[in-house]
């Protein structure tokens with residue numbers, strides 16, 4: 277029994293290898309397995325001090341673990357997860373715990389939870405954020421699934437997670453796919469956060485014609501204020517990085533064709549499926565698609581006139597407005613992200629601790645930012661908060677920044693700088709405060725062409741009418 281390993285890591289690419297090292301660095305006895313032997317060999321060479329037990333077959337690997345076995349899969353999302361589970365199943369016993377630490381789509385996690393529960397295996401979908409650096413030094417960890425397994429894996433996961441103010445960035449999220457759902461929303465917010473920053477860069481570069489040096493200084497300054505966070509910090513550093521080929525700033529040599537791996541798209545789909553307005557997140561995804569098509573934009577640049585409107589610009593006040601716009605838009609983006617979390621409560625009956633989730637995202641992950649403390653405080657003030665925008669602190673913050681938010685959005689439009697996430701966030705804000713929206717006209721049109729009926733403002737809700745429009 278003494279020689280058995282406490283924890284098994286399956287899948288030893290960048291994330292799995294580093295997570296295994298993180299576990300070993302914290303004194304856990306770790307067994308490792310990878311489908312092919314090369315990655316195992318590379319890991320053993322990279323971290324000989326870790327004392328890993330390395331195994332070539334699922335049978336040897338599972339057999340080397342203390343019961344109930346605790347295995348975390350760190351393989352590519354999708355078929356690889358099912359293949360690993362199928363490979364381990366013959367050797368697992370009821371009560372064993374299998375965790376999927378990859379970026380799995382939450383409906384797959386729901387399915388796996390149910391399938392494995394039938395076999396007595398406790399399955400957890402564990403969202404992990406922070407990339408390879410986070411996996412090694414402390415990621416943000418979002419576990420969900422079979423809650424009976426949580427007390428058994430919590431000491432380990434909370435130890436290896438990032439810590440902020442002594443609090444681990446890892447706590448129980450909820451049943452079935454809740455952990456992976458929350459990780460997905462994290463990634464959706466990450467897309468929107470990155471898009472907002474990229475739009476600010478476009479405005480500074482193309483609208484205000486600032487050079488890289490000046491932009492670097494601006495991002496450094498912003499990172500010392502309310503916008504402080506990892507993405508601002510790395511952006512400021514990007515403006516200082518020279519091209520190793522000696523042509524100037526590396527950023528200027530990078531093709532403007534952004535990639536994506538799909539979690540932002542899943543968030544957009546979840547927003548549509550749950551009927552949750554999260555346009556800034558969806559816009560960030562669409563913008564990556566549009567920007568990735570370099571040739572299309574090149575043709576568009578030749579064919580489409582700019583029609584920009586010259587307006588007098590005071591650079592200093594334009595930059596100040598941009599900071600206000602960025603902050604206010606960020607509040608709107610997070611309001612949309614947290615609305616998506618709330619939707620999961622309604623859609624899947626997963627009760628989520630919103631304030632607690634904000635705390636998990638303060639360290640280890642990509643969206644870590646000072647601002648998350650304010651979100652946590654908002655949900656502590658009112659755990660049933662209907663929308664983040666309605667919180668008193670954020671209402672005041674928005675009120676203070678709104679004129680700059682509006683001026684900046686208008687300035688971007690006049691200068692022909694595409695800022696869909698900033699503009700969409702402002703439209704979201706205004707839509708949330710519209711006591712009389714334009715939805716009456718939509719209802720009239722629907723009734724006109726399709727006899728879809730409408731409610732009247734002067735009759736009780738639920739009573740519907742049809743008009744003879746012709």
Ligand code: NBP
Pocket residue numbers: 287288289290291292310311312315350351352353355356357359360377378379380404405406407408
């Ligand atoms: P990858 O996503 O690149 O996956 C490579 C691993 O999957 C290798 O160990 C590979 O084994 C294994 N694998 C594949 Br592919 N098919 C398999 C199969 N049928 N059976 C067993 N193993 C299989 O690795 P990663 O970048 O380390 O990411 C791991 C997970 O963590 C992913 O879900 C990813 O989305 C998530 N994640 C990644 C990051 C990041 O920054 N990279 C951040 C957060 C989350 P092989 O060596 O035999 O081919």
